[in-house]
Amino acid sequence: MLDKTNGVVSGNDCIVWLNGEILDDLKQFEWKVTLDFADVNYLNDPRTYKKYQGFSxxxxLTFNKTRSRGATLLKDAIKSGTMPDxxxxxxxxxxxxxxxxxxVFTGITFNEFGASSEAKTVGEESLPFSFSDIDFPELM
Known part of the structure; x- marks a missing residue:
């Protein structure tokens, strides 16, 4: 009998590249696509239907704090107004x-960056962002 646990993936088996650079200090990567629907209603029909309108x-990205990821990436953009590709x-x-x-995530807009420190805690840096496109060149 095949061991089912061998088919389960682990976060330890995830590699993330940002503009071609492997993020070797990345602790966690979480993403989601939200589908947007508009309600569609008809006279004499009590049901509400949904019409797909797009997605967001x-x-x-959550890093073990080893360098200034957010500031390095966005320091010029916040002054010039020109966001990096x-x-x-x-x-x-x-x-x-x-x-x-x-x-593959593109159309990326970073929403915030910053820092915090807490006694007896390993430092982290989180970079939340939005993306306007996603492709899946390979699926399991």
Whole structure:
């Protein structure tokens, strides 16, 4: 009997690139696509139907704090108003099965960056962002 646990992926098997650079200090990457629908109603019909209107995407990169990721990426943009062109690529691979999932995020707009410190806590830096497009060149 095949061990089902070998088919389960782990976050440890995820690689993320930002503009071609591997993010080797990345602790967590979370993303989601929200589908937007408009309500459609008709006279003499009590049901509400949904019409697809598009989507929006949001994500957060969370780093173990080893450098000033947000400030380095956005310091010039906040002064000039010209945002950098960003592309993020992820690969989640199950080494046991050889299956992988890749996602490519473009149209990225970083929403905020900053820093905080807390006693007896490992430093982190979170960079939340929105994206306007996502592609999946490979799926499991």
């Amino acid at each position: 995407g949001e994500a957060t 960003i592309k993020i690529v992820t690969k989640l691979e199950n080494k046991s099965t050889g299956k992988a999932e890749r996602a």
